[in-house]
Amino acid sequence: AEAGQLSADPGAALRAIAGSGRTALSELDTLVVHLRDPHAAIAVSAPPRLSxxxxLLAQPLRQQGVAVRVRVDPEPGLDEIGVLTAYRIAQEALTNIARHAKATAAWIELVRVGDHARLRVSDDGVGPPQTPRRGSGLLGIEERVRARGGSWELTRRPGGGTLVQVTLPVANP
Known part of the structure; x- marks a missing residue:
C-alpha cells in the first residue's frame, strides 16, 4: 500500500492492493474454518513462482519509477519451500527498497552457486542505516534463512545503496 502512494497510476495500485487484500482475507477465512474443524480441507491460492x-514483486517499484532488473536462474535447485523462502525474502527486501531506499535502480538475482542458491537484492539508494533497526522485516528474513540452514547479510552495496545477500542450501546438491 505504501508503494501505491507514490505510484504514477494510483488506480492500478489500488486495484493491486484490493486483489491482495481479497486473497489474504479468503486464505485467512479458510484457515479459521480449518482451526474450528481440523478435518476441513485447506485450499489456498497457488504458491508463488520464481517468475x-x-x-509481481518488481512492479510496484517500477510504478514508482525505479528501474528494476531481475535475473532468476531457471534451475536454482530450490524445493517448493526454498522457492517460497526466496520469494518472501525478495518481497521483504523490495518492500524495504520502496519504503526507505530512495533508489533509482534495483537488482534482484537468484542463481545456483555449487550446493547453494544465492539471492541478492540490491539498490542504488541511500544505503543501510548505521545500525539497522531489527524490525519485523529483517527479523522475518533472519528467521526464514535460519529455518532453511542458510546465511544472510545486510551490507552497503559497492557504489552506494544496500545489498541483501542470502545463501540457501539447494534441495539436491
Whole structure:
C-alpha cells in the first residue's frame, strides 16, 4: 500500500492492493474454518513462482519509477519451500527498497552457486542505516534463512545503496 502512494497510476495500485487484500482475507477465512474443524480441507491460492518475483514483486517499484532488473536462474535447485523462502525474502527486501531506499535502480538475482542458491537484492539508494533497526522485516528474513540452514547479510552495496545477500542450501546438491 505504501508503494501505491507514490505510484504514477494510483488506480492500478489500488486495484493491486484490493486483489491482495481479497486473497489474504479468503486464505485467512479458510484457515479459521480449518482451526474450528481440523478435518476441513485447506485450499489456498497457488504458491508463488520464481517468475512472480519479476511479474509481481518488481512492479510496484517500477510504478514508482525505479528501474528494476531481475535475473532468476531457471534451475536454482530450490524445493517448493526454498522457492517460497526466496520469494518472501525478495518481497521483504523490495518492500524495504520502496519504503526507505530512495533508489533509482534495483537488482534482484537468484542463481545456483555449487550446493547453494544465492539471492541478492540490491539498490542504488541511500544505503543501510548505521545500525539497522531489527524490525519485523529483517527479523522475518533472519528467521526464514535460519529455518532453511542458510546465511544472510545486510551490507552497503559497492557504489552506494544496500545489498541483501542470502545463501540457501539447494534441495539436491
Amino acid at each position: 512472480d518475483i519479476d511479474e
